[in-house]
Amino acid sequence: MSAQTTVGEGKQRISMKIEGMHCASCVATIEKSLLSQDGVINATVNLLDEKAVVEFESGKVNRSVLEKAVESSGYRAKRSVMTLALEPAPRDDQWNEIVESIESLTGAISASAYSESGRVLVEYDEDLLTPKIVRRQLQSLGFEIGESTVSGVDRETLAREEEIKYFEYRFVFALILTIPVMFITFGIALLPPGFPSDLTMFILTTPIQFIAGYPFYRSSFRALVHGKTNMDTLIMLGTSVAYFYSVAATFFLTGYMSFYDTSAALVTFILLGRWLEAYAKGRTSTAIRSLMDLQATVAVVIRKGEEVAIPAEDVEVGDLLVIKPGDKIPVDGQVYEGRSSVDESMITGESVPVEKNVGDQVIGATINKNGLLRIRATKVGQDTALSQIVRLVENAQTQKPPIQRKADAIAEYFVPMVLIIGLATFLAWIFLGGVPWDVALNYTTAVIVAACPCALGLATPTAIMVGLGKGAQNGILIKNGAGLETIPNIDTIVFDKTGTLTIGRPAVTDFITAPNVKTENALALMASVEKGSEHPLAEAIVRYAEEMGVHFTKPTEFQSQSGRGVTSIINGITVLVGSSRFMNENGVDITQLETHAEELETQAKTTVFAAADSSALALAAISDPLKSSSIYAIDTLKQLGIEIWMITGDKERTANAIAEKLGISNVLFEVLPGEKAENVKRLQEEGKTVAFVGDGVNDAPALAQADVGIALGSGTDVSVETGDIVLVRDELTDVVSGIELGRRTVSKIRQGFFWALIYNMILVPIAAGVFYPFTGLVLRPEFAGLAMALSSVSVVSNALLLGRFEPKKIAGLPSEEQTLSLAPEAAIDPVCKMDVEIAGASLTSEYKGKKYYFCSPYCKTTFDANPKEYENRDIRD
DSSP states (O other): EEEEEEEETEEEEEEEEEESSOOOHHHHHHHHHHHTTTEEEEEETTTTTEEEEEEETTTTOHHHHHHHHHHHTOOOEEEEEEEEEEEEEOOOGGHHHHHHHTSSSSSSEEEEEETTEEEEEEOOTTOOOOOHHHHHHHHTTOOEEEEEEEOOTTHHHHHHHHHHHHHHHHHHHHHHHHHHHHHHHHTTOOOOTTTTHHHHHHHHHIIIIIIIIIHHHHHHHHOOOOOOOOHHHHHHHHHHHHHHHHHHHHHOOOOOOOOOOHHHHHHHHHHHHHHHHHHHHHHHHHHHHHHHHTSSSEEEEEETTTTEEEGGOOOOTTTTTEOOOTOOOOOOEEEEOOOEEHHHHHHHHSSSEEEOTTTTTETTTOOOOOOOOOEEEOOOOSSSSHHHHHHHHHHHSSOOOOOOOOOHHHTTTTTHHHHHHHHHHHHHHHSSSOOHHHHHHHHHHHHHHOOOOOHHHHHHHHHHHHHHHHHHHHTEEEOOOOHHHGGGGGGGEEEEEEIIIIIOOOOEEEEEEOOOOHHHHHHHHHHHHTOOOOHHHHHHHHHHHHHHOOOOOOSSEEEEEETTTTEEEEEEEEEEEEEEHHHHHTBBBBBHHHHHHHHHHHTTTTEEEETTEEEEEEEEEEEOOOTHHHHHHHHHHHHHTEEEEESSSSSSHHHHHHHHHHHEEEEEEOOGGGGGGHHHHHHTTTTOOEEEOOTTTTTTTHHSSSSSEEEOOOOTTOOSOOOSSSEEESSSSHHHHHHHHHHHHHHHHHHHHHHHHHHHHHHHHTTTTTTTHHHHOOOOHHHHHHHHHHHHHHHHHHHHHGGOOOOOOTTTTHHHHHHHHGGGOBBBBBTTBHHHHHHOEEEEEEEEEEEEEEHHHHHHHHHHHHHGGGTTTTTTT
């Protein structure tokens, strides 16, 4: 795959699939070659994904130059290809126009015509060009596509399967020939008396060395041609030393012992390791492939009043689709007609189906459960939520955390250092140990094949690929490696209140007027001003006025001061609506209303004042119910040792009342929207590692300032620019899950590095014979090769354990609709004493004929476990 996008003025980014990488030193070699090109700003190579991402200056360098840079380092950049049969067959004079038309498309690299067979071969960028676009271009020229072959989503899976079979076949071939070699070596009678055993082993080992071991020779010679070395260089040297020494002992040197068994077993064991490694690596991308497989292939659209089945990729924005019970929803859309429940677990991780009515958004690849829906397509192709998720995760997987760059720096010098250590081992045993040179050669071979930078290079990408893929399956999208590595260090989390800790749907609970002011007149003026505002509190006042049936008047002027209030003129009257601070700044005396305000604020309600011509008019008290998962999430994060802060624009009394219900002791109140980032910075200056949880749009500066930004509740729009973690669901439990997943992923990365480094630190000295004079411990080259191969397999297998991660779920969390439709008598939660009307109670338990209301399943579970404890208590105590 190769993809090119514009990332800024004069800059472009290209991604290329690369063939032939096996270890961290390969990565370092390719990156160094790419960075040496004039105009290249940054280059990142991912070993596991076999992809290079290059950022460069437009006009100074192009794709061909970058591909040649990859080839000059001994590897090959691959391109995506589609072969299309055109109908009717073009005339000779039409081919030039066809080729030029295709090459004019964004993402087309080249097009080649084959007039004899009536086909055109297109090299293209998968991320920018699709067969659908090419087909439309050809249709505009009067041609249709007949038989075609396209390298699509399944190509990656097929390539991985081919790699597994490639090494499997070579391993089996080598094993069949190695078994008799080992029998002969250990004196098990396979040959007639007097038959030359060395000659037999030569005949058996030669195919192992040059047929089964061909991949190592090809890779190492390709690198050596360009003056480079890699892991296969060590393998090639180690096996060749043992093989060619044995050949010399068989045909030219008399009295020397051959090591055919070492050569044969070494190749066989390393092929076994490569086979197991390929299989394990194939499993690391299972999560992303499973997401890709969710895409619907067929869509039923309404065309000219008839239902027509078409390929899902042909759906256009605005098309009306029919979704029957049990069908996958092909694209993102809005319910146009019908009612049903939709299983969104494959995108959000939420196991409970979500009710959908007219006007609700639906996500492509989710499943319609029990009703007939008609939806209007709003996002198709690569704009759908599923495509955005896959693209976001793939981009994240190519980004390296700082710890991986340190490993790459080590790997760059690893192979030359091993060769130097191998030579030093040989000379030390010859001149200091006084052993025969064939014994010294055995030690040298063991050192060369024991050393392994592969595990070092696989530790990070395997853990990241598995961890990020598992997160994507559960609606937790970790966007970059730097943020991922910071997650375990988080000691402070700042939560924005509105829409994060609360459900974001405030409602007016009290409306109090100044003396001699009519409620209807005050509400009409206040709501008329607020109708021009998009603030959630303003919307609550407008909804309340509409319910009360008041008449709205359009203001002639409207001015807003963020975080304070608005000023407007209605029928010549200057109307102010905002906070008490805003009133005081404008010289309005609100003394008569402040007593009421103080009492309401202690009930966790937000107060909004109104004034007309500098005279106090009215006071509205607004409550925004807390999310039912807030208490559980805050409590769990505190148990993880994280300090919790709440930031809000509310006054001190209101903010403290809400924080007390949540168990939060650190509160930042009366904070203007533009000051959130400053407060985060202040906490960072105190030495804290801060995560900020808020809305991906309104809280963008604070999310960017934080060490880790967590954008909550993005829904179908996961392309949030700021934020290191994007959560699809508007659920605080996912914050907990995101932190735990990040910690486990980084833990697996560190475990991988630890074992890779410990392996090399222990095994290389053993292979060199350092401990032989004291313990008699010797490591034969073939077993050194086996250990080397298995070290990579163990690192990958350890990372695969991340696949067992399951986010903590709270069964039965109420939906937003349930939370808003509370009975007013909901009263007090008997466990935590929270005002469940404010908290959003929808859970109940019956005990001895009495109904108990709960703010969250966290409290309900506590009560249900031991209801007798509450037997003699009044629910309102």
